[in-house]
Amino acid sequence: MPLPPKPIATLRFAPLLLALLLCAGAAAPLRAEKIPLDDFLRESDFGDIVMSPDGSRVAVTARLKGKLALAVIDLKTKERKVLTAPPTMDVADVRWVGDSRLVFTGIEEYVLGSKGGNGGLFAIDADGKNPAVLIESATQKAKKGAGYRMGLFLDHYGDSKEEILILHNRRRELDPDVCRLNVRNGIKRIVATNPGGVQHWVADHTGAVRAAFGQEGLERFFLHRDTADGRWREIKRWKVTEGDIIPLAFDRDNKLLYVSSNAGRDTRSIRLFDPARGEDVREVFASGTYDVETVILAPDDHRLLGCAYEGERPVYAWMDGRMQALQTLLDQELPGTLNAFSSISRDGARAVILASSDREPGTFYFFDTKELAMEKIVSRKDWIKPAHMSEMRPVSYPARDGMVIHGYLTLPAGREPRGLPLIVNPHGGPWVRDTWGYNPEVQFLASRGYAVLQMNFRGSTGYGARLLEAGYGQWGLAMQDDITDGVKWAVAQGHADPARVAIYGASYGGYATMAGLAFTPELYRCGVNYVGVTDIALLLKTMPRHWEPARAELELKAASGVKNLERLKRTSPLEHAENVRAPVFFAYGELDERVNIKHATRFVSRLRARGIPVELMIKNNEGHGFYRIENQRDFYAAMERFLAKHMQGPVER
Numbered sequence: 022m023p024l025p026p027k028p029i030a031t032l033r034f035a036p037l038l039l040a041l042l043l044c045a046g047a048a049a050p051l052r053a054e055k056i057p058l059d060d061f062l063r064e065s066d067f068g069d070i071v072m073s074p075d076g077s078r079v080a081v082t083a084r085l086k087g088k089l090a091l092a093v094i095d096l097k098t099k100e101r102k103v104l105t106a107p108p109t110m111d112v113a114d115v116r117w118v119g120d121s122r123l124v125f126t127g128i129e130e131y132v133l134g135s136k137g138g139n140g141g142l143f144a145i146d147a148d149g150k151n152p153a154v155l156i157e158s159a160t161q162k163a164k165k166g167a168g169y170r171m172g173l174f175l176d177h178y179g180d181s182k183e184e185i186l187i188l189h190n191r192r193r194e195l196d197p198d199v200c201r202l203n204v205r206n207g208i209k210r211i212v213a214t215n216p217g218g219v220q221h222w223v224a225d226h227t228g229a230v231r232a233a234f235g236q237e238g239l240e241r242f243f244l245h246r247d248t249a250d251g252r253w254r255e256i257k258r259w260k261v262t263e264g265d266i267i268p269l270a271f272d273r274d275n276k277l278l279y280v281s282s283n284a285g286r287d288t289r290s291i292r293l294f295d296p297a298r299g300e301d302v303r304e305v306f307a308s309g310t311y312d313v314e315t316v317i318l319a320p321d322d323h324r325l326l327g328c329a330y331e332g333e334r335p336v337y338a339w340m341d342g343r344m345q346a347l348q349t350l351l352d353q354e355l356p357g358t359l360n361a362f363s364s365i366s367r368d369g370a371r372a373v374i375l376a377s378s379d380r381e382p383g384t385f386y387f388f389d390t391k392e393l394a395m396e397k398i399v400s401r402k403d404w405i406k407p408a409h410m411s412e413m414r415p416v417s418y419p420a421r422d423g424m425v426i427h428g429y430l431t432l433p434a435g436r437e438p439r440g441l442p443l444i445v446n447p448h449g450g451p452w453v454r455d456t457w458g459y460n461p462e463v464q465f466l467a468s469r470g471y472a473v474l475q476m477n478f479r480g481s482t483g484y485g486a487r488l489l490e491a492g493y494g495q496w497g498l499a500m501q502d503d504i505t506d507g508v509k510w511a512v513a514q515g516h517a518d519p520a521r522v523a524i525y526g527a528s529y530g531g532y533a534t535m536a537g538l539a540f541t542p543e544l545y546r547c548g549v550n551y552v553g554v555t556d557i558a559l560l561l562k563t564m565p566r567h568w569e570p571a572r573a574e575l576e577l578k579a580a581s582g583v584k585n586l587e588r589l590k591r592t593s594p595l596e597h598a599e600n601v602r603a604p605v606f607f608a609y610g611e612l613d614e615r616v617n618i619k620h621a622t623r624f625v626s627r628l629r630a631r632g633i634p635v636e637l638m639i640k641n642n643e644g645h646g647f648y649r650i651e652n653q654r655d656f657y658a659a660m661e662r663f664l665a666k667h668m669q670g671p672v673e674r
Contacts, residue, residue, distance in 0.1 A: 056409065056468045058661070061461040062653050065401040068113065069363070070373045070385050074320070075120045076366030078147060079373065082112050091115065091125060093147045096371075104149045110140040110158070116174055118204050119182030121147050124174065129158055142172040142187065144204040155207045156187075175199060179228035186212070186224055193217075195567055199230045212249065218570065219244070223268045225275040226323050232268040232278055232296070238573045241265050245278075245296035256299045259284075261574055262493075264486060266294065269316050273323040277302060281314040288312050288485035291328050306338055312483050313338075320367050331483050333415035333427065334457045335359055347390055354395065355386075359458075373398075379431075380410035382459045405459075410434065411467035413457055418510035420479070420503050424491065427484065428476035428507065429455060430516065433467045441472040442668045443517035445537070445545075447504050448475065449528030451492065452578065454483040462657075469661060471523075471668075474511050478503035480578070493578050496557065497536045497592030504533055505541050521668050525549035525660070527646065528616065535594035535624065538601045547604045547667035549660055552613060552645055555620040556595040565614040595620075598627040604634035606663045608656050610643030636663060 068082035068089045077096055082089040090106035105112065110127040118124055127140025141158035145151065156172025178184040183203055190197040192211070199213035199222050212230055213222060219235035229249035235242055242258045243266050257266060264284040271278055272293065280294045282301075290307035294300070306313055306328045315329040317337075327339035339345035344362075351360040351374060358376040363385070365372040370391050377383040382405055385398040411434040417427045432438045444466050448455045455475040463473045477484060480492020480500050492500050504524075511517040524545050526534045531553010538548045554560050557579060561572075568575065590596045605628060609621040621637065628635045638659060640652045647653050 058465065058654065058657055060404055061465040061468075062650060062657065063402070063404070064650075065382065066403070067385070067399055067401050068111070069115060070398065071115050071117065072364040072366050072371060072373050073117050073120050073147070074367040076368065076371040077120065079364075080115045080117065080123055080147075082115060089113065089128075091123070091145070093123075102149055104145050104147075105143075105152065107140075114174060116177075116185070118144070118177070118185055122151075122182065122204060123147060124155070124185060124204050126172075126174070127158055142174070142202075151205065153205060153207060155202060155204065156189075172202075173197075175222060176224045177228070178224075179226065181228065184228075186228065186230065188222075195570060199224075201228075216244075216253070218242070221267065223270060223278070225271040226273070227275065229275075231271070234265075234267050236261070236570070236574070239577060243268065247297075256296055261577070262490060267314070268294070269314075270318060271323075272325070273318075279305065279316045279325070281312070283312070283486050287487050289314055291316055306340070308332065308336075310484065311336075312485060319369070320365060321369070331454070331456050335361075337361065347388075350393065351388070351395075358384075377459060378407070379413035379457060379459060380407040380464075381405075382461075409468075410459075410464050413460070413463065415457065418507060420499075420506050422499070424479060424488065424503075426476055426478060426503050426507065428474065429457060430511070431463050431467050431473040431475075432516065433470050433472065436470065438472070439515050440518045441516060442470065442521035443508070443511055443523070444471045444473045444664070445504065445508055445522060445524045446473050446475050447478065447524070447526045447530045447533040448481070449526065449530045450482075451478075451480045451496075451500065451529040451533075452482055452489070454481040465657065469664070471664070472511070472516055474507055474517075476504060476507040478507075494588075496532065496579050497540065497594070501533060501536050501540060504537060505544065508544055521546055523547045523549070523664060523668055525551070526553065527551035528553060531555075531616075532594070535601075535605075536592075538603055538605065539594040539597040540600070542600050542602050545603050547606075547663070549606045549608070549663065550621075551608045551656070552610060552616050553620065554616055555624045556593045558589045558593065559595075559617060559619060563617040563619075568615075595624055595627070598624055599631070601628060601633060604636075604663070604667050606636040606638070606660060608638040608647070608659075609640075610645060610647065611639055611641040612644040615645045634667075 066084045071080045079094050081092045085106050089111035090103055091112040092101055092103045094101045110129045112125050113128045114126045116124050124144045126142055129140035142156035144153045144155055173188040175186040175188050178186055178201055184201050187200050187202045188197040189200045192198055196215040196217050198211045198215050200209040201212050202209040218237045219233045221234040222230050223232035224230045231246050233244040239261050240258055243256045244253045245256050246253045266280050266282040266284055269279045269281055278294045278296055280292050281289045282292050283289045289312035291305040291313050293302040293305055295302050311330050311332050313328050313330040317326045319326050326341040326344050329337050339348055355376050358378045358381055360374055360376045363373045363375040372388045374386040374388045375383055383401040386395050387398055388395045411431050413429050413431045416430045417425055420426050454477045466473050478500050479488050508522055512519045522545055524534045524537045531550040534548045534550045534553055535555050538545055607621045609618055611618055625635050625637050643652055647656055
């Protein structure tokens with residue numbers, strides 16, 4: 022039933038987190054002058070707050086001595102207890118298993134020049150007792166001479182308080198199986214064996230793994246079985262260009278599947294699918310413009326509550342009347358932010374809300390959904406003042422062939438939005454998309470007086486198959502034209518000064534940067550290439566071993582087939598280095614397994630031979646992107662100086 026239209030009251034939980042706040046250290050004061058670079062680089066004081074299933078406690082990750090530690094707060098007694106504070110890793114991906122035990126992964130400091138979820142899997146009771154190492158970290162494995170073994174949380178094992186489902190690659194490194202893992206003694210056994218190529222598994226609400234999605238070469242497949250130990254049947258198989266059906270979750274009866282599908286349509290919709298008959302039952306939810314890929318189920322009886330997707334801003338489409346009424350009340354109480362149910366108790370009576378926006382990194386609230394009472398808990402980055410940040414505006418413009426390109430334009434706060442120096446910032450991937458929200462890098466550039474244009478050029482995800490597939494084989498061609506057309510649009514709108522346009526991107530964005538400088542040199546005053554591809558043939562030749570299963574698709578999407586050598590040369594910026602006439606700043610990691618350092622050194626040599634101003638930063642302890650804070654500081658400070666020098670604008674505005 023809909024909730025009564027009354028305002029949200031205020032809870033008196035303020036003393037609850039006073040002690041916890043001390044863990045994070047004092048916030049840096051905001052100065053009246055230019056916002057310091059370190060304010061944008063500084064990591065969040067709080068990672069996440071997770072409600073226990075019974076709603077009696079919350080698990081909190083808070084920064085303690087530079088690392089995210091794990092604490093638990095009893096909501097009745099207000100008692101706080103720090104459970105673990107690993108000195109060399111962050112605590113992440115915290116999950117309750119029952120009401121009294123927690124599992125979490127470790128984010129190890131640096132392994133092979135990168136930072137990621139390779140720090141192992143751990144468990145501990147909510148009172149701090151019975152800690153257990155369930156999966157050792159990559160570093161510990163390496164010390165013992167063993168290969169790295171994945172131990173990623175997949176799902177709960179039904180209602181079990183003792184076991185969970187994890188992905189584990191002990192048997193085959195590139196094809197992880199699903200294991201049942203006991204969170205007390207670490208005993209595990211395989212319950213779903215990867216036949217090769219499975220990328221995504223789905224368990225029903227009893228914990229039985231019964232659906233799978235995968236890819237072999239240029240074909241994708243969908244598997245299903247009727248029982249936990251039944252025989253797998255291939256439901257469908259199709260080419261990557263024919264649309265697909267990705268299983269997401271079983272319905273409350275464990276018979277039908279909610280799937281995200283673009284079979285026979287442009288954008289992905291949520292559909293109910295009958296695996297027994299191998300056909301659709303009905304469409305559940307669709308957006309005309311955006312792909313919908315997430316369903317939200319009730320934690321108690323697994324009924325469908327709603328769907329979520331990335332529009333120009335994130336969207337929660339509630340189908341449950343009570344959830345929609347709660348969302349409406351939240352949005353009235355917290356206008357101007359995206360207010361998401363970050364965590365909720367099993368009965369739905371208590372929830373943690375995360376409110377965020379393009380200018381707000383995120384603030385947590387407790388929400389009593391029965392009493393309709395709410396209280397602010399803590400901000401992730403309370404030194405960031407939203408009023409001093411810049412608005413990230415959703416925009417769209419027509420490409421030269423009429424295709425609509427969506428993106429975001431961030432205009433520096435307090436500046437007249439006319440004739441501004443513009444940073445064009447194409448995303449990496451490229452088969453991802455830019456999204457709306459707080460972006461410290463964009464805010465940093467805007468704080469220095471630059472407008473920032475991000476575009477989801479063809480080949481980006483999230484806008485349907487037509488836009489995605491229009492980018493196949495179009496590196497340096499139509500994909501680059503979309504970026505060029507975005508520059509011309511920003512100039513025509515009057516926002517950008519055509520004489521002061523720079524281009525900056527990382528990874529594929531670095532490729533787009535160098536392609537822009539080589540193929541449209543008249544547009545850009547300078548460029549910043551951060552770990553970017555400059556030679557497509559070299560990328561395909563030196564790609565890491567774990568990318569091999571996706572080689573055929575990469576070759577199709579990037580270059581219309583590796584055998585087309587003339588095409589590779591025509592669209593590789595390195596082969597057109599003689600066209601570059603603007604200054605370039607290159608930044609690379611020597612340990613990068615994805616983009617070999619030769620992408621930088623070969624290009625730099627050719628530019629220096631012609632007298633083109635070049636700056637080169639190579640960090641010998643980094644991989645694909647800089648993760649150490651001191652290296653990030655070096656990079657962004659150098660980029661700030663470089664842009665100020667070549668855009669003829671002062672560093673401080």
